[in-house]
Amino acid sequence: MPTILGHAKLDDATIRRATGWRVFLIHRWRNVSQSLTATGIEGVRKKYKSKDLLTASVELEGMDHDAAHRVSSRACASKRVRK
Numbered sequence: 001m002p003t004i005l006g007h008a009k010l011d012d013a014t015i016r017r018a019t020g021w022r023v024f025l026i027h028r029w030r031n032v033s034q035s036l037t038a039t040g041i042e043g044v045r046k047k048y049k050s051k052d053l054l055t056a057s058v059e060l061e062g063m064d065h066d067a068a069h070r071v072s073s074r075a076c077a078s079k080r081v082r083k
Contacts, residue, residue, distance in 0.1 A: 001016070001029060002016060002021065002040075005061065009048075009051070009053050010047065010048070010051065010053075014047065015044055015047070018040075018044045018046070019040035019041075019044060020039060020040055020043050021036065021040050032063070037060065037063075041058055044058045045058050
């Protein structure tokens with residue numbers, strides 16, 4: 001699950017949906033990959049643009065690997081949203 005930092009003008013649930021990282025019907029998080037991470041960040045940028053919040057910037061601050069779930073490649077992404 002992504003961690004949202006900074007002054008986000010959108011609520012956390014909206015930002016998480018914009019990433020596309022959660023499977024819609026079964027409510028599980030997708031396995032982490034470089035392309036999924038890039039697509040998720042771009043999805044958040046598009047959501048801010050659609051809400052006319054063009055001065056916001058979205059950047060990936062880091063990925064924390066969950067060692068207990070090594071087989072499924074789980075990680076926690078930290079995003080910072082700036083005005």
